[in-house]
Amino acid sequence: MTIAENLTLSPADTRQGFYDRLSEQSLAPLWEVMKGLVPPEPKPSMRAHVWRWDTVRPLALEAGVLLTAEEAERRVVVLENPAFPGQSRATDTLYSGVQLVLPGEVAPAHRHTQSALRFMLEGQGGYTAVGGERVTMGFGDFVITPSWAFHDHGNDGDDPVLWLDVLDVPIVGFFEAGFSERHNAERQPIGRPEGDAQARFGSGLLPIGATSPYGLTSPSFSYPYARSHAALQAMAAGAPLDPHHGATLKYANPLDGGWAMPTIAAWMTHLPSGFSTAPIRSTDGLIVAVAEGHGRLRIGDQTLTFGPKDVLAVPNWTWRSFEADEDCFLFVCSDRVVQEKIGLWREETR
Ligand code: GTQ
Numbered sequence: 165m166t167i168a169e170n171l172t173l174s175p176a177d178t179r180q181g182f183y184d185r186l187s188e189q190s191l192a193p194l195w196e197v198m199k200g201l202v203p204p205e206p207k208p209s210m211r212a213h214v215w216r217w218d219t220v221r222p223l224a225l226e227a228g229v230l231l232t233a234e235e236a237e238r239r240v241v242v243l244e245n246p247a248f249p250g251q252s253r254a255t256d257t258l259y260s261g262v263q264l265v266l267p268g269e270v271a272p273a274h275r276h277t278q279s280a281l282r283f284m285l286e287g288q289g290g291y292t293a294v295g296g297e298r299v300t301m302g303f304g305d306f307v308i309t310p311s312w313a314f315h316d317h318g319n320d321g322d323d324p325v326l327w328l329d330v331l332d333v334p335i336v337g338f339f340e341a342g343f344s345e346r347h348n349a350e351r352q353p354i355g356r357p358e359g360d361a362q363a364r365f366g367s368g369l370l371p372i373g374a375t376s377p378y379g380l381t382s383p384s385f386s387y388p389y390a391r392s393h394a395a396l397q398a399m400a401a402g403a404p405l406d407p408h409h410g411a412t413l414k415y416a417n418p419l420d421g422g423w424a425m426p427t428i429a430a431w432m433t434h435l436p437s438g439f440s441t442a443p444i445r446s447t448d449g450l451i452v453a454v455a456e457g458h459g460r461l462r463i464g465d466q467t468l469t470f471g472p473k474d475v476l477a478v479p480n481w482t483w484r485s486f487e488a489d490e491d492c493f494l495f496v497c498s499d500r501v502v503q504e505k506i507g508l509w510r511e512e513t514r
Contacts, residue, residue, distance in 0.1 A: 267323065
C-alpha cells in the first residue's frame with residue numbers, strides 16, 4: 165500500500181487549502197516557520213538607545229508635580245526601548261525606569277515575585293527598606309530588592325531623589341509567574357539596625373553556617389559606590405586592563421561568588437580616560453547607566469555619545485565598543501545570569 169492510496173487530495177487542494185485545514189485543527193506546518201524558530205544566529209529586535217539625563221530628569225520631576233508617590237504607588241518614568249513601544253521593556257527581557265521620591269514622601273510597602281535593583285542617580289537621604297532593614301542610598305549605590313521581599317522607599321532628605329530601577333518583569337511575565345501584594349502598613353516594621361546586612365555579609369566575612377534570608381538572592385542587598393569605585397580604581401592602577409572589559413567587577417553573592425541576583429546580572433566597568441575597548445558581542449542585551457564620565461558607544465554601525473547619568477540600551481549580539489573621553493564608571497546589567505543557567509550565554513571578541 166502506498167501513502168498516496170490513503171490521500172484524498174483533490175486538484176483544487178492547494179498547499180494553502182491544506183494549511184487552512186491544519187489550522188482548523190489547531191495544527192500548523194513547521195516548514196513555513198522553521199527559519200524563524202531556529203535562526204542561524206540571533207537577530208536582535210531591541211534597538212540601541214540613549215535616554216539622556218537632561219531629557220529624563222525634568223520629565224521625571226514633572227511627574228512629581230502631577231501626582232504623589234503614594235498615589236502612584238511607584239512614581240516612575242518607564243524607559244521604553246523604541247523597538248517595543250507600550251511594552252515596558254528597555255531590553256528584550258528587562259524592564260527599566262527612573263523613580264522619583266520627593267522629600268518626605270513614602271512609596272508604600274509591597275512585595276512581588278519580580279526581582280528589582282536600584283542604581284542611585286541623584287539626591288541624598290533616599291532610603292529603601294528591605295526585609296525589615298533600611299538602607300540609605302547615596303549616589304552610585306547598587307541596592308537589591310529580592311523576589312518576594314517587602315520593600316518601601318522614602319526620602320528623609322531635602323532634595324528630590326532619583327534612581328534607576330531595573331526589574332525582571334518581562335522574564336517573570338514570560339513564565340506568567342507573577343504574584344504581588346501590599347503590606348498592611350505603609351512602612352514595613354524595621355527589625356534590624358541600618359548596616360546589619362553589610363556587617364554580616366558585606367565585609368569579606370560571613371556568619372558561620374550562613375544562608376541567605378532571600379533564597380537565591382545575595383544577603384548583602386546594598387553595594388555602596390565608595391567601595392566599588394575604590395576597588396575599580398585600584399584595579400585599573402595596579403595591572404594592565406582587559407582589552408574588552410577594561411576594569412570590570414561583578415556584584416557578587418558573597419555566599420557562593422555567583423551573581424548577586426538570580427535573574428539580573430550586574431557589574432561595574434571602569435574605563436580610564438582615553439581607553440577604548442576592543443569589539444565584543446554577547447547574547448545578552450545590556451542596560452548601561454553612566455555613573456561618571458563622557459564617552460562614546462559604538463554599536464553596530466551607530467555611534468552614541470553619553471555623559472553622566474545617561475542610560476543606554478545596548479542590543480544583544482551586536483558588535484560594541486566603548487571609548488572613554490574621561491575616566492568612566494559604567495553600571496551595567498543584563499539577563500546574562502539566566503542565559504548562563506540554561507546554557508545559552510555566549511560572547512565573541514575581536
Ligand atoms: O520600587 O517596587 O520601577 O514594583 C516598577 C515596579 C519599581 C518598586 C518599578 C515596582 C517598583
